[in-house]
Amino acid sequence: IGDTQARAHVPDELGVVWFSQYAPHAAQSTPLYMGGSKLPKPFTVGSLFKFDPESNYWVHALVGNWADRFYVHTIGDIQALQAATDMQLEQNQASVEAEVGSLLAKNMTSSAADLLDKYSASIASQDIKTWTEFFYLLVAKFKDGQRIDDFHAETNAPTKLFYPRWWLETVGYLFPGSQFIPTLGDSPPANPDAASSSSSFWSHVAVAALSIGLTACYFKMDLKGRARKHLGAFVELPARPSPATTMHSMAADGEEDEEETKAQDHFPLLSSSSGNSDGVRFLSYQHGGAIAL
Structure with a gap:
């Protein structure tokens, strides 16, 4: 090419x-x-x-x-x-x-x-x-379905990489009685009690997400002779x-x-x-x- x-x-x-x-x-x-x-x-x-x-x-x-x-x-x-x-x-x-x-x-x-x-x-x-x-x-x-994030850590703690729950359910891999262990890109089932948590928690999450997003945009746009x-x-x-x-x-x-x-x-x-x-x-x-x- x-x-x-x-x-x-x-x-x-x-x-x-x-x-x-x-x-x-x-x-x-x-x-x-x-x-x-x-x-x-x-x-x-x-x-x-x-x-x-x-x-x-x-x-x-x-x-x-x-x-x-x-x-x-x-x-x-x-x-x-x-x-x-x-x-x-x-x-x-x-x-x-x-x-x-x-x-x-x-x-x-x-x-x-x-x-x-x-x-x-x-x-x-x-x-x-x-x-x-x-x-x-x-x-x-x-x-082996894992990702090493720290090559200098004293204890090896790889991140597991696998199919998300929705995919396993769609193809019929998850059958009655099977256990799903969440990995990267998936989350465990929501805790019913979490819905009653204070709305201030979500406000903090929203602010944190916005800050991360603005920071990412800044580094992506900063191209003048600097390492992004x-x-x-x-x-x-x-x-x-x-x-x-x-x-x-x-x-x-x-x-x-x-x-x-x-x-x-x-x-x-x-x-x-x-x-x-x-x-x-x-x-x-x-x-x-x-x-x-």
Whole structure:
């Protein structure tokens, strides 16, 4: 799948296709420029009859097929990673294209093509690493009908994921004498005595719900150079190959942490924290829990 970006104000060599393989819900776009001379390796290897960990298609198929088992629960985490990466690639685009445009203005077409090739190749290579690590996270987080919300808790207390009561009743799974245990997305039968509770309780609930809604709207609309709350973490991509990049992570109290990390690849999508073997941190969109890859 691809999204063509043709612009009259830039040289033809900077025509770009944002290309990805596999289904859109589990894919990630990589910029491929008309001025480049070759495709990144992850897009040229692999067979539909044999899994290849170096193939862009297979890595995203791996994520998609596992996520589809719990789609309603996993799609938020996937979209958070997609959005964070897309945002950084779009922000980095102007700097990369400015450098290429400068080379083209000097008739250094070969150098321009080489730079575009290296840029696209580095993005495609990091895509493989990022999404492979993300797959490992999904496997650990969503399994056996459960979701792990805290990977650092002393006591494992997963959230149960199962069918809601209304669905079980509709398909006839709940038969006389069977017991229903409420899980995520469902609630136990209402307590008859609760109806007689004071209306002030519901007033507090309404105020709390309104506050949460307004806060969510604020973070979704705050797009000017700041990490949105549901994205959690973002990475500044350098305009040219650099030995380091800067990661920002949004803490629970809204304060922003910044740390310099060593990048093994040019133009990393998401870079691991130096000295931290746990890898990239990002915030789960679905339930707001900070997780470490």
